[in-house]
Amino acid sequence: MISRRRFLKSTASLLLGSQFLQAFAAGPSLKSFKSDPFKLGVASGSPRPESVVLWTRLAPDPLKGGGLNPEPIKVKWEVARDESFHKIVKKGEATAAPQYAHSVHAEVQGLEPGKEYWYRFFAGDAKSPVGRTKTAPTKDSHNPFRFTFASCQMYEQGYYTAHRHMAQEDLDLVVFLGDYIYEHSWGHNHVRKHEGHEVYTLDQYRNRYACYKSDADLQLCHARFPWIVTWDDHEVDNDYANDLAEDLEANFLLRRAAAYQAFYEHMPLPPSFAPHNADMKIYQAFDFGRMARFHVLDDRQYRDHEVCPKPGRAGSNYINDCAERKDPKRTILGWEQEKWLSKSLKDSHATWDVIAQQTLMAQSKRNGGKFWTDGWDGYPAARRRLLEAVSNRPVADTLVIGGDIHSYAVADLKLDFDKPNSKTVATEVCGTSISSEGPPPEDVNAFLKNNPHIKFASRDYRGYVRVTLNKNKADVSLRAIESEKISDSKIKDLAKFTVQKGRPGAENA
Numbered sequence: 001m002i003s004r005r006r007f008l009k010s011t012a013s014l015l016l017g018s019q020f021l022q023a024f025a026a027g028p029s030l031k032s033f034k035s036d037p038f039k040l041g042v043a044s045g046s047p048r049p050e051s052v053v054l055w056t057r058l059a060p061d062p063l064k065g066g067g068l069n070p071e072p073i074k075v076k077w078e079v080a081r082d083e084s085f086h087k088i089v090k091k092g093e094a095t096a097a098p099q100y101a102h103s104v105h106a107e108v109q110g111l112e113p114g115k116e117y118w119y120r121f122f123a124g125d126a127k128s129p130v131g132r133t134k135t136a137p138t139k140d141s142h143n144p145f146r147f148t149f150a151s152c153q154m155y156e157q158g159y160y161t162a163h164r165h166m167a168q169e170d171l172d173l174v175v176f177l178g179d180y181i182y183e184h185s186w187g188h189n190h191v192r193k194h195e196g197h198e199v200y201t202l203d204q205y206r207n208r209y210a211c212y213k214s215d216a217d218l219q220l221c222h223a224r225f226p227w228i229v230t231w232d233d234h235e236v237d238n239d240y241a242n243d244l245a246e247d248l249e250a251n252f253l254l255r256r257a258a259a260y261q262a263f264y265e266h267m268p269l270p271p272s273f274a275p276h277n278a279d280m281k282i283y284q285a286f287d288f289g290r291m292a293r294f295h296v297l298d299d300r301q302y303r304d305h306e307v308c309p310k311p312g313r314a315g316s317n318y319i320n321d322c323a324e325r326k327d328p329k330r331t332i333l334g335w336e337q338e339k340w341l342s343k344s345l346k347d348s349h350a351t352w353d354v355i356a357q358q359t360l361m362a363q364s365k366r367n368g369g370k371f372w373t374d375g376w377d378g379y380p381a382a383r384r385r386l387l388e389a390v391s392n393r394p395v396a397d398t399l400v401i402g403g404d405i406h407s408y409a410v411a412d413l414k415l416d417f418d419k420p421n422s423k424t425v426a427t428e429v430c431g432t433s434i435s436s437e438g439p440p441p442e443d444v445n446a447f448l449k450n451n452p453h454i455k456f457a458s459r460d461y462r463g464y465v466r467v468t469l470n471k472n473k474a475d476v477s478l479r480a481i482e483s484e485k486i487s488d489s490k491i492k493d494l495a496k497f498t499v500q501k502g503r504p505g506a507e508n509a
């Protein structure tokens, strides 16, 4: 028998996925709220040449479930060509549904390619902050394209100073590669505290997102640029793999379902991305004219379980090697996503293909020649298949971007990492973290010592990476803040690299 709650949930997702609610935007128009319902700010994302997704969530009491009755609320939105809204080009209504924590995901169609827009929301007599966004350029555009990528923003370990600096950049896009929240408390020298303990339930995940999203610098960066997002493990649970938690907890798929739903509710993703039970497909591609195609991956939801774990555990391990590690049947993306990626690469006519994924892809032998099984080193056959798909094209200029390791790393990607002289088939740049603490220095020293294809690595700074894609080259700046523990830290270029078109591998700029 289908439970009432489940029925309501699936009905709501059906309705939200259709045009029904847009045409008959139901629900009372609340006249006033007991306090500002837009405390979590606004965001935009998934930029296409003629559309963009606008996001907000009504939450007058964000850290305590939102503070609204479980009724739908009508929200109006406006899109203008100017910041003062004299030239409004689109208007519409959306329903903030209680089933989705009163979040709004308005997919605005009929926009012009490559243009800046400003947007805002209204609910009753409340007005949201104004956001700025930008559509993707026309299909045949050869304009340079500028983006940043970032990851890992442990709230307790540092301020979001990196986001404040990012908001001052001149960008077409921000890509966030995961660990947007952390499900549990860890690390040293906390500058502030989470709103609660480790999160398991939908209500708890919602409050965790609300805690993170209450940060003014993060809100500023969301309000300045469209974002493309994917997730890593901490949006659910450290080192989880598919349906398995690191500590083998029971009913993990229920927890994953809650976590995925909260992710959807807090990200500028289209309504069609709403999760179904414990599943949520988020891998997808974005074109930015002829300059770039972004292939955005999900390496968590479909991966094979981690090899050779510690006894009684399922999460990551440092291992000398075990036969299972090299099993050609192992996959980190899942076979369907692998097939999709091969096709997406093959069909691309872009000057640059950017593979946006979670973690360091290059082989990274640690001290004593050990492999870390949570990363691509736990799935070497899958990595090889991906890099073959990258290199099997006549023209292949591919940048792989990643996060997770809380360190910068710049690497040559090779079909055979054990042969230092073998051909480089793609260029990798791994970002550091926004605020999460770096690994011990000896880990990063081991990257450099044991892996000649890793040309640069640093764990000392938090920040992000800025990339400008041009017709003939890509310029990469590793942007570093002085300290995540000081909210008004300055920013600098830690290092700069150039990738020449037709010559994979980063060179010092």
Ligand SMILES: [Fe+2]
Pocket (backbone or CB within 6 Å): 151, 152, 153, 178, 179, 234, 404, 405, 436
């Ligand atoms: Fe992280």
